[in-house]
Structure formats: structure tokens, C-alpha cells
Amino acid sequence: MRKTLIALGIALLSAGAASAEERQARIEVSGLWCPSCSYIVGEALQKAASVEIVSFDEHEGGASGVYTITFDDTQTALEEIVAQPSAYGYTAVLLDDASNS
Numbered sequence: 001m002r003k004t005l006i007a008l009g010i011a012l013l014s015a016g017a018a019s020a021e022e023r024q025a026r027i028e029v030s031g032l033w034c035p036s037c038s039y040i041v042g043e044a045l046q047k048a049a050s051v052e053i054v055s056f057d058e059h060e061g062g063a064s065g066v067y068t069i070t071f072d073d074t075q076t077a078l079e080e081i082v083a084q085p086s087a088y089g090y091t092a093v094l095l096d097d098a099s100n101s
Helices: 002-013 038-044 080-089
Strands: 024-030 052-058 064-071 091-096
Touching: 024 080, 038 052, 038 064, 038 080, 064 080, 080 091
Parallel strands: none
Antiparallel strands: 024 064, 024 091, 052 064
């Protein structure tokens, strides 16, 4: 049930369409201790211009998860996006920048 609610919330957050200029990255966030945490982090990530959440995969136990995002690097630096969750007490680490080959 929790995963369904989280997936629904993330889907509602990511209503924007992808454009050809977008890059994709995966960011792991830890400190997700309550059911609201993944939603709060999703909101924090989207405070950076052009960020859209593609998916959220909760790790077993729920204390961390991986957000797959798209963003326009002409509007926002990846470092700025990764830094957003720390304003709310979460730790974020860039796993990979899938479109930066």
C-alpha cells in the first residue's frame, strides 16, 4: 500500500512532458524514515528548475530510495539538484548521469 501511494504521488509530481534537450540522472537519497519523506524529497528535487521525476524505487526497509529524474542542464546544474534534499535533512548522492556519455 505504501509503495502504491508513493508511486501515485510521484506520478502526480511528474506530469510534465520530456523534451529532446533533457538529461537523465539517478539520485540515491537516505533518511526516508516516514511515509511522507519520499514525497518531501520529491518536492525538494523539483524546486530546482526543469526537474521532473521519472520514477522512485524504494530500497528494502524504506530508509532510502533512488529517484530517476530528467532535467535541462541549460536551466539547472546537476550539483544544484543533488543538493536540494539536504535543505530538509536528507542525504543525496548522485549514482549516475545516464545521459552524460
